[in-house]
Amino acid sequence: MMxxxxxxxxxxxxxxxxxxxxxxxxxxxxxxxxFLGVCVAHAALAGAVFGGLCGLEGxxxxxxxxxxxxxxALALGLLNPQRAHLDDNTxxxxxxxxxxxxxxxxxGLYGILGKSDNDVRSLLWGxxxxxxxxxxxxxxxxxxxxxxxxxxxxxxxxxxxFSRADAEAAGIRATAVWxxxxxxxxxxxxxxFQTVGGLMIYSLINNPAAAAFQVxxxxxxxxxxxxxxxxxxxxxxxxxAAATDLPSGxxxxxxxxxxxxxxxxxxxRGRF
Amino acid sequence: MTPAVLEIHRLAxxxxxxxxxxxxxxxxxxGSVLALxxxxxAGKTTLLRTCLGLLTPTRGDVTVLGENVSSLRGAMLARLRxxxxxVPQLLPAHSxxxxxxxxxxxxxxxxxxxxxxxLSRDDWRTVDQWIERLGLGQLAGHAFSQISGGxxxxxxxxxxxxxxxxxxxxxxxxxxxxxxxxERIVGxxxxxxxxxxxxxxxxxxxxxxxPEACRHVILLEAGHVAAIGEPEVVFTTDRVSQLYDxxxxxxxxxxxxxxxxxGRTQ
Numbered sequence: 001m002m003x004x005x006x007x008x009x010x011x012x013x014x015x016x017x018x019x020x021x022x023x024x025x026x027x028x029x030x031x032x033x034x035f036l037g038v039c040v041a042h043a044a045l046a047g048a049v050f051g052g053l054c055g056l057e058g059x060x061x062x063x064x065x066x067x068x069x070x071x072x073a074l075a076l077g078l079l080n081p082q083r084a085h086l087d088d089n090t091x092x093x094x095x096x097x098x099x100x101x102x103x104x105x106x107x108g109l110y111g112i113l114g115k116s117d118n119d120v121r122s123l124l125w126g127x128x129x130x131x132x133x134x135x136x137x138x139x140x141x142x143x144x145x146x147x148x149x150x151x152x153x154x155x156x157x158x159x160x161x162f163s164r165a166d167a168e169a170a171g172i173r174a175t176a177v178w179x180x181x182x183x184x185x186x187x188x189x190x191x192x193f194q195t196v197g198g199l200m201i202y203s204l205i206n207n208p209a210a211a212a213f214q215v216x217x218x219x220x221x222x223x224x225x226x227x228x229x230x231x232x233x234x235x236x237x238x239x240x241a242a243a244t245d246l247p248s249g250x251x252x253x254x255x256x257x258x259x260x261x262x263x264x265x266x267x268x269r270g271r272f
Numbered sequence: 273m274t275p276a277v278l279e280i281h282r283l284a285x286x287x288x289x290x291x292x293x294x295x296x297x298x299x300x301x302x303g304s305v306l307a308l309x310x311x312x313x314a315g316k317t318t319l320l321r322t323c324l325g326l327l328t329p330t331r332g333d334v335t336v337l338g339e340n341v342s343s344l345r346g347a348m349l350a351r352l353r354x355x356x357x358x359v360p361q362l363l364p365a366h367s368x369x370x371x372x373x374x375x376x377x378x379x380x381x382x383x384x385x386x387x388x389x390x391l392s393r394d395d396w397r398t399v400d401q402w403i404e405r406l407g408l409g410q411l412a413g414h415a416f417s418q419i420s421g422g423x424x425x426x427x428x429x430x431x432x433x434x435x436x437x438x439x440x441x442x443x444x445x446x447x448x449x450x451x452x453x454x455e456r457i458v459g460x461x462x463x464x465x466x467x468x469x470x471x472x473x474x475x476x477x478x479x480x481x482x483p484e485a486c487r488h489v490i491l492l493e494a495g496h497v498a499a500i501g502e503p504e505v506v507f508t509t510d511r512v513s514q515l516y517d518x519x520x521x522x523x524x525x526x527x528x529x530x531x532x533x534x535g536r537t538q
Contacts, residue, residue, distance in 0.1 A: 030370060162369065167379070212370075213370055218413075
């Protein structure tokens with residue numbers, strides 16, 4: 001019998017991570033920038049590594065991790081790919097490799113200085129099973145900020161999702177709105193990474209959104225569907241894992257993949 | 273003198289050490305249909321993008337709707353752009369695009385409504401009116417990525433018109449369309465101009481795309497103005513044959529224009 005008091009924050013964390021990553025996925029998959037999750041993860045890692053070198057430890061490392069991720073989001077948002085004559089994914093790849101280089105440089109310095117990098121590693125590669133109410137509150141905070149931002153700037157984000165260049169040409173403040181969205185995305189993903197782990201978040205960004213695109217039509221509807229698919233993957237995957245005594249992260253990833261598989265086979269005329 | 277919607281003085285645009293555009297003077301009158309024509313690489317799209325403030329000129333002034341584009345930044349530039357309806361050459365239509373036709377048209381009202389404001393009932397009424405006027409009513413709830421290329425073009429024109437712009441800029445609006453759709457889009461531009469008297473700047477390769485209302489053509493060649501005037505004056509058989517290095521014949525009939533292989537101007 002499952003100890004509900006112990007597992008309740010894990011279930012809440014899985015559901016929140018799934019729903020928030022699903023909403024983000026609508027834009028990340030829709031704008032074809034799947035590298036964003038990996039890029040933010042490594043920027044956060046670089047921030048945490050250098051925070052650790054400066055003497056921070058434990059939960060304190062979340063602050064430099066957030067700073068690293070947010071700085072990268074700022075760079076990505078303010079750099080107009082059209083003016084730079086670079087594709088979004090090329091910019092992401094550049095930022096990803098640069099932050100990864102910085103992170104590994106910092107990790108190398110841990111060895112030279114004789115320090116342990118366990119804190120840094122665990123910050124970015126959390127496990128859902130160790131999710132506590134304090135983690136859930138943090139996730140709830142970033143997810144609420146993200147939801148509020150999307151609610152306020154929905155019409156601008158919808159235009160950017162269609163085409164950032166077109167939105168700019170139509171007089172929409174695309175760079176400002178998109179940069180704000182990327183900053184909140186970076187914060188949400190960093191918090192989600194340290195709570196439930198990177199692999200699970202990558203799949204929860206991509207699969208629920210891709211499944212929603214298969215069966216939904218209309219930006220708002222697809223976003224809600226993606227959030228629901230993400231929450232189903234997070235909570236359903238955990239419950240399935242608990243019932244079968246299998247690793248929860250892997251089962252959540254497989255449930256979200258199965259959702260995408262099922263929707264891909266559905267008749268597109270049956271969209272709702 | 274009729275006020276100008278677009279005026280250019282000593283404009284030059286360079287990229288990677290190459291001169292893309294060098295135009296001494298150019299003017300488009302309010303309420304007119306101006307066509308910018310020329311072969312690939314002539315500088316047509318560069319000129320349009322400079323007018324929208326998407327490219328920064330090396331020198332010179334571009335005045336659009338009375339505003340010097342080069343001197344505008346941030347909110348001021350965004351405000352000017354919201355007065356211009358722009359139909360780009362390339363349309364995003366990949367399968368992961370969840371927007372419906374109605375949502376795409378509503379993008380035209382987004383800048384008008386302003387940040388922190390939702391689209392009002394009036395905004396949605398304007399969106400629906402343009403959807404109906406362009407004959408897209410049946411497709412309003414369809415995914416933009418699932419409709420045909422011609423229908424997508426019409427949707428983008430409806431988006432630009434729902435902005436209630438003072439200037440409509442169309443960059444090769446019939447690119448990759450079959451003959452039937454090409455004629456429908458030309459008819460749409462002609463009707464829009466006749467009904468609203470909106471100023472139009474049209475960029476195209478083919479003479480067949482010029483609507484009857486277009487009485488002012490600027491022919492660009494290698495970034496320079498090669499000829500300016502009425503289509504019948506600019507497009508002579510000799511000039512077109514020389515421009516495209518081929519034996520071509522230009523036909524002008526009933527306010528429309530066409531190019532056929534070989535011969536002399538009719």
